[in-house]
Structure formats: structure tokens, C-alpha cells
Amino acid sequence: xxxxxxxxxxxxxxxxxxxxxxxxxxxxxxxxxxxxxxxxxxxxxxxxxxxxxxxxxxxxxxxxxxxxxxxxxxxxxxxxxxxxxxxxxxxxxxxxxxxxxxxxxxxxxxxxxxxxxxxxxxxxxxxxxxxxxxxxxxxxxxxxxxxxxxxxxxxxxxxxxxxxxxxxxxxxxxxxxxxxxxxxxxxxxxxxxxxxxxxxxxxxxxxxxxxxxxxxxxxxxxxxxxxxxxxxxxxxxxxxxxxxxxxxxxxxxxxxxxxxxxxxxxxxxxxxxxxxxxxxxxxxxxxxxxxxxxxxxxxxxxxxxxxxxxxxxxxxxxxxxxxxxxxxxxxxxxxxxxxxxxxxxxxxxxxxxxxxxxxxxxxxxxxxxxxxxxxxxxxxxxxxxxxxxxxxxxxxxxxxxxxxxxxxxxxxxxxxxxxxxxxxxxxxxxxxxxxxxxxxxxxxxxxxxxxxxxxxxxxxxxxxxxxxxxxxxxxxxxxxxxxxxxxxxxxxxxxxxxxxx
Amino acid sequence: xxxxxxxxxxxxxxxxxxxxxxxxxxxxxxxxxxxxxxxxxxxxxxxxxxxxxxxxxxxxxxxxxxxxxxxxxxxxxxxxxxxxxxxxxxxxxxxxxxxxxxxxxxxxxxxxxxxxxxxxxxxxxxxxxxxxxxxxxxxxxxxxxxxxxxxxxxxxxxxxxxxxxxxxxxxxxxxxxxxxxxxxxxxxxxxxxxxxxxx
Numbered sequence: 001x002x003x004x005x006x007x008x009x010x011x012x013x014x015x016x017x018x019x020x021x022x023x024x025x026x027x028x029x030x031x032x033x034x035x036x037x038x039x040x041x042x043x044x045x046x047x048x049x050x051x052x053x054x055x056x057x058x059x060x061x062x063x064x065x066x067x068x069x070x071x072x073x074x075x076x077x078x079x080x081x082x083x084x085x086x087x088x089x090x091x092x093x094x095x096x097x098x099x100x101x102x103x104x105x106x107x108x109x110x111x112x113x114x115x116x117x118x119x120x121x122x123x124x125x126x127x128x129x130x131x132x133x134x135x136x137x138x139x140x141x142x143x144x145x146x147x148x149x150x151x152x153x154x155x156x157x158x159x160x161x162x163x164x165x166x167x168x169x170x171x172x173x174x175x176x177x178x179x180x181x182x183x184x185x186x187x188x189x190x191x192x193x194x195x196x197x198x199x200x201x202x203x204x205x206x207x208x209x210x211x212x213x214x215x216x217x218x219x220x221x222x223x224x225x226x227x228x229x230x231x232x233x234x235x236x237x238x239x240x241x242x243x244x245x246x247x248x249x250x251x252x253x254x255x256x257x258x259x260x261x262x263x264x265x266x267x268x269x270x271x272x273x274x275x276x277x278x279x280x281x282x283x284x285x286x287x288x289x290x291x292x293x294x295x296x297x298x299x300x301x302x303x304x305x306x307x308x309x310x311x312x313x314x315x316x317x318x319x320x321x322x323x324x325x326x327x328x329x330x331x332x333x334x335x336x337x338x339x340x341x342x343x344x345x346x347x348x349x350x351x352x353x354x355x356x357x358x359x360x361x362x363x364x365x366x367x368x369x370x371x372x373x374x375x376x377x378x379x380x381x382x383x384x385x386x387x388x389x390x391x392x393x394x395x396x397x398x399x400x401x402x403x404x405x406x407x408x409x410x411x412x413x414x415x416x417x418x419x420x421x422x423x424x425x426x427x428x429x430x431x432x433x434x435x436x437x438x439x440x441x442x443x444x445x446x447x448x449x450x451x452x453x454x455x456x457x458x459x460x461x462x463x464x465x466x467x468x469x470x471x472x473x474x475x476x477x478x479x480x481x482x483x484x485x486x487x488x489x490x491x492x493x494x495x496x497x498x499x500x501x
Numbered sequence: 502x503x504x505x506x507x508x509x510x511x512x513x514x515x516x517x518x519x520x521x522x523x524x525x526x527x528x529x530x531x532x533x534x535x536x537x538x539x540x541x542x543x544x545x546x547x548x549x550x551x552x553x554x555x556x557x558x559x560x561x562x563x564x565x566x567x568x569x570x571x572x573x574x575x576x577x578x579x580x581x582x583x584x585x586x587x588x589x590x591x592x593x594x595x596x597x598x599x600x601x602x603x604x605x606x607x608x609x610x611x612x613x614x615x616x617x618x619x620x621x622x623x624x625x626x627x628x629x630x631x632x633x634x635x636x637x638x639x640x641x642x643x644x645x646x647x648x649x650x651x652x653x654x655x656x657x658x659x660x661x662x663x664x665x666x667x668x669x670x671x672x673x674x675x676x677x678x679x680x681x682x683x684x685x686x687x688x689x690x691x692x693x694x695x696x697x698x699x700x
Binding site: 061064065068069072073076077078079081082140141142143144145146148149152153154155156157160191195213215216217218219221222224257260261264265267268271272275276278281282283284285286287288289290291292294358359361362363364366367434439440441442443444445446447449450451453454 | 617
């Protein structure tokens with residue numbers, strides 16, 4: 001069947017009708033959104049879809065630890081795990097881009113400069129991701145040559161996306177960056193705007209460090225960590241600092257002067273510890289011995305800015321008597337402050353010194369830390385922002401503890417936190433067991449590895465992880481349901497917050 | 502008392518943030534140059550690719566109080582002596598194969614990756630290959646047909662068939678042999694190699 005212009009117009013108008021129907025069902029009102037926010041809600045919806053993918057493939061991978069024959073040779077562990085971690089990185093990036101676009105016009109006090117370009121960027125990125133995921137699932141692997149690395153899979157944890165997609169991602173990031181910088185330049189700059197812009201330069205620039213092939217694995221992993229570590233333990237942390245600052249100002253009414261000063265303190269502590277804290281990934285990859293000292297020392301300091309963030313969030317909330325305009329968002333912001341501190345700070349510190357890392361490196365310890373840190377530091381604050389966005393989109397409705405069906409957001413909050421914490425503890429037990437049996441006693445041989453994998457405490461930990469994974473999935477289901485419905489039919493307007501001097 | 506003291510002011514912390522960030526980054530750049538120089542292939546920490554022509558072992562060094570790679574005399578791979586260029590070609594094929602087959606999302610390499618399958622850092626030296634004589638052939642057969650030659654050690658976890666050709670398998674073996682010669686500051690600790698009984 002050939003597509004003639006008429007059928008194209010028909011189907012596109014049909015699609016528009018469907019979208020309209022969806023909007024009216026969800027009771028969202030586009031006229032409440034400014035240009036940047038229209039772009040932001042697209043990214044937020046993409047983020048939620050990718051979040052669902054992350055959890056779905058996490059469940060499949062987790063199940064394969066319990067039942068290794070499950071989907072063998074169809075969707076192997078390597079494929080499920082790759083989709084699990086890639087969807088996670090991407091949904092968080094979508095969330096961050098969304099948050100930035102959301103606050104852009106308010107913060108710069110002017111209209112976004114390249115709305116159409118931004119929309120184009122969104123669709124290009126989303127189409128590219130769809131193709132990449134389909135190739136991951138259907139083609140999976142290729143021959144050991146450059147064609148595979150360019151078209152199928154680069155085979156480097158977290159940044160597996162093939163090279164063509166890397167280039168696409170950089171172009172879309174440049175569009176995003178252009179919009180941010182030019183909008184602030186046209187409107188006005190602020191402390192938050194300055195930190196945000198410099199952080200985005202670093203974030204985009206670092207990605208390029210991961211776009212080269214190297215045979216020398218020591219060099220390859222050296223640069224690979226530049227991307228992974230300097231993203232999640234430096235630039236992303238500063239980015240959530242910016243989002244936190246803006247959110248506290250918006251929903252709590254904390255004064256700009258206070259949040260900006262705190263933001264600078266956090267940047268100083270975060271980059272001061274995090275940049276050289278990179279050294280904790282350079283203990284065992286062939287890099288010189290001085291990294292043991294530098295990495296150990298600076299990464300031991302990394303929890304300090306996270307303590308500062310907890311103090312900042314809790315103190316300001318208390319100081320304002322917890323009077324805020326969006327209870328679910330506020331609850332998730334507090335979950336973020338503690339989750340970031342425990343997940344990234346405490347769980348990271350527990351195994352960061354080289355003397356203990358010699359035994360824990362490359363065991364389920366890292367998985368335990370990874371689960372609580374990514375959730376606590378990044379999932380939570382994105383979810384908080386979803387609530388800020390949906391409140392506004394439904395016409396700035398009242399959103400409090402006694403909203404209709406408030407049990408949904410409370411149970412979603414509870415189940416997601418309990419679920420992830422449960423997985424974290426289960427994986428930690430597995431990690432301890434592996435460190436003793438595989439590493440200390442078994443000397444990390446294959447025999448030692450498998451002895452640890454069949455140990456009863458490891459096996460039971462994997463079952464517990466699965467159970468809490470299901471709790472997490474249930475919490476996500478509730479969260480999505482809640483986001484689709486919270487505030488619907490609500491007649492009260494949001495509580496008015498008077499900003500502090 | 503309403504005046505903010507200097508140490509708590511916005512402008513003070515702005516300057517601190519800028520200087521601390523710039524200073525840390527500068528130190529990182531300097532250390533990066535030094536690290537890349539010290540770890541280029543052919544140096545002391547990361548041997549040249551032609552190290553695949555030699556015997557590689559991993560032993561506890563009493564003086565340094567840590568495990569260290571020990572490069573010995575000739576021990577050819579696939580019965581052939583590789584020139585530096587040929588060795589690099591073969592290791593490159595192996596490295597690209599490990600990426601193309603997504604090894605890192607089950608295994609760890611130098612301890613980094615996923616935790617569904619064993620670490621590959623010293624896989625070349627593992628006693629699981631039974632004997633030095635059988636090792637090369639065992640590795641090739643395993644890589645090319647992992648299902649039939651599965652080594653699950655009672656876990657039920659099997660490597661899937663990844664359509665690895667013989668040439669690619671040889672590349673992977675060469676890559677693993679070369680990787681086992683890297684000085685990893687004593688990681689992994691307490692590893693008993695396939696040569697242990699001979700000593």
C-alpha cells in the first residue's frame with residue numbers, strides 16, 4: 001500500500017484526535033505550560049516508559065540468577081542486564097533534561113529560544129533509542145570487528161550504545177545545550193543558571209571520552225571511568241544539586257540566597273572530593289600505585305557533600321514547618337536527600353578504601369551499592385519532579401496528604417523504597433559472602449567464584465532480591481497509576497507558599 | 502548582627518567552588534598524562550602484546566607484599582612466535598570480539614562488568630583448564646561451543662553460543678593471555694595459578 005498525502009493527513013489528524021482524547025482523560029491542560037515545560041513533559045513521559053523497561057528487564061535478569069535456564073539462548077543474562085542498566089541511565093538523563101527544560105523559562109525569565117529544535121531533538125533521540133534497543137534485543141551481538149562496534153553494540157558496560165548512536169546523542173545534547181545557554185543569555189543569568197550551564201558543558205564533554213576504541217584495556221578502562229564516574233559521582237550530583245535548589249525554592253519557598261549559597265558549597269565539596277575520587281576506580285586496572293592513596297583519600301571524602309545536602313534539605317523543610325505546596329514531591333525530595341547519603345555516601349564508602357576493595361571489587365557489593373545509589377540519588381529526585389510537573393499540568397491543583405486516593409502515592413513511595421532497600425540488603429549479603437568465599441579464601445579463581453555462587457547464603461540472597469524486585473515493580477505500577485490520576489477532579493487550588501526573604 | 506559573615510556569604514562560596522573545581526581538574530589532567538605514559542603497552546605495568554610468546558605466571562612477591570605477574574621464558578601460543586605487529590593484530594581481534602560479544606555484561610574484566618560469570622583478569626592462568634598442555638585447546642573449544650563444553654560448576658549457568666569463529670577464539674585467548682600479564686597492584690589476591698603444582 002502506498003502512502004498518499006491524504007492518508008498521511010488522515011492518520012496524522014487521527015493521531016491528534018487520540019492525543020486530545022488522552023489529554024482530556026488525564027485532565028491535563030497544555031495551556032498551563034510554557035514552551036520549555038511542553039518540551040519537559042515529553043521527556044518526563046519518555047523517562048517513565050524507560051523506567052518501566054528498566055524494571056522489567058531487571059526482573060528478567062534477576063530471575064536468571066534464580067533459574068539460569070530461563071530464556072537461555074533467547075534473551076540471555078547479558079542482553080537483559082544491558083537493557084536494564086541502559087534504560088536506567090537513559091530514563092535518568094531524560095528526567096534531567098526534562099527538569100532543566102521545566103525550570104528554564106522561569107529561571108531565565110524569558111521564552112525558550114529553540115522550541116521547535118528542541119522538539120525535533122526529542123524525537124530524534126527517542127527514535128534512535130528505539131532502534132538501538134531493537135538491535136540489542138534482536139541482533140544482540142556481531143562479529144569481532146568495527147562494523148559491530150559502529151552498528152550493533154560497543155560492549156562497554158553502561159555505554160554499550162553503538163558509535164552511530166553516540167554521535168546522535170552528542171548532537172541532541174548540543175541542541176539541548178544550545179537551548180539552555182541561549183535562553184539564559186537572552187533572559188537573565190542566576191547562580192543556579194551558571195552552575196547548571198557549566199555542569200552541562202562537563203556532562204556533554206565527558207561523553208566524548210567514551211567514544212574511542214582502544215586495544216590497551218588499561219587505557220580503555222581509564223577513559224571509560226572518566227565517563228561513568230565523572231557523570232554519576234560528579235556532574236550528575238551537581239545537576240541534582242541544582243534541581244534540589246530550584247525545587248526547595250519552588251515548593252517550600254526557601255530564599256534564593258540560601259539555596260544558591262548551599263549550591264556553591266555543594267559544588268565545592270562535590271567536585272573537590274568527586275573529581276579526584278575517580279581514583280577509586282584506578283586501583284586494579286593496571287594504573288600506577290599512587291591512585292591507591294589518591295583514590296582512597298578523596299573518595300573517603302565523597303560522602304561529605306551528601307551529608308551537607310541532607311542537612312540543607314531537612315533544615316530548610318523544618319525551618320518552613322514542612323509547609324509546602326506538593327506533598328508527594330516533598331516526600332520524594334526527602335527520600336532523595338537520605339537515599340543519596342546512604343546509597344551513594346555510606347554504601348560507597350563501605351567498600352571504597354583499597355584495603356577492603358581488594359576483596360569486594362567486582363562482587364555483588366558493587367551491585368548492592370549501585371542499586372541503592374542510583375535509586376536514592378537519581379530516581380527519587382526525578383520522581384519528585386514528575387509530581388511537580390503533573391501538579392502544574394493539571395492546573396496547579398491541590399496536592400496533599402489528604403488528596404483523593406492519597407494512599408496511592410504513599411504506597412508507591414513506601415513500596416519503591418522498601419523494594420530497593422530490600423534488594424540492596426540482599427545483594428550486600430551476597431557480596432559479603434562472595435568477598436569471603438570467592439575472594440579471600442578461593443583466591444578469585446573460577447573454582448572460588450562458583451563455590452561462592454552455590455553457597456546457601458548466596459542462593460537465598462538471590463531469592464530475597466527477586467522478592468524485593470517484585471515489590472519494587474509493584475511500587476512502580478502504583479506510581480504510574482498515581483501519576484496518571486493524582487489531582488484529577490480536584491477542585492482546590494495548590495496551597496500558596498510565600499517565599500522567604 | 503543581620504550582616505552575613507564573609508565565610509557564609511554567597512560570593513565567598515562561589516569563589517571556593519570555582520577554585521576547588523579548577524584545581525582538582527588540573528591535578529586530574531596532570532595525573533592523566535602521567536598514568537597514560539606509565540600504562541602504554543610495552544611499559545613496565547602493561548607489557549607489549551608480544552608477551553603472548555612468553556610464559557606468564559602470577560605469584561606472591563614477599564618483598565612487595567603483594568601478588569605480581571611474573572614474565573618467564575618462551576612459551577609460544579598456538580605453537581607460533583608472533584612478531585610485535587602480529588601479536589597486536591591478534592590481541593586487537595580478541596579485544597574487539599570481547600566487546601562485540603558483550604562479554605562484560607556477564608563477566609568482569611579487571612574486576613569491572615557484571616557478576617553473572619567469573620572474572621576474566623587472570624582467566625588464562627586458571628586451574629580450571631586442567632593442565633598447561635590442554636589449556637589452549639580447551640579454551641578454543643569452550644569459546645566456540647560453550648554449551649557442549651559447559652563448565653557450570655553446579656550452578657546451571659551456561660555461556661550461550663555466541664557464534665565465535667576459530668580466528669576470533671584465538672584472538673580472545675591471546676587477549677586473555679596478554680591481560681593476565683598486566684600489573685594490577687595485587688588484584689586478585691591469593692590467586693592460585695595453573696603452574697602452582699609445578700613449583
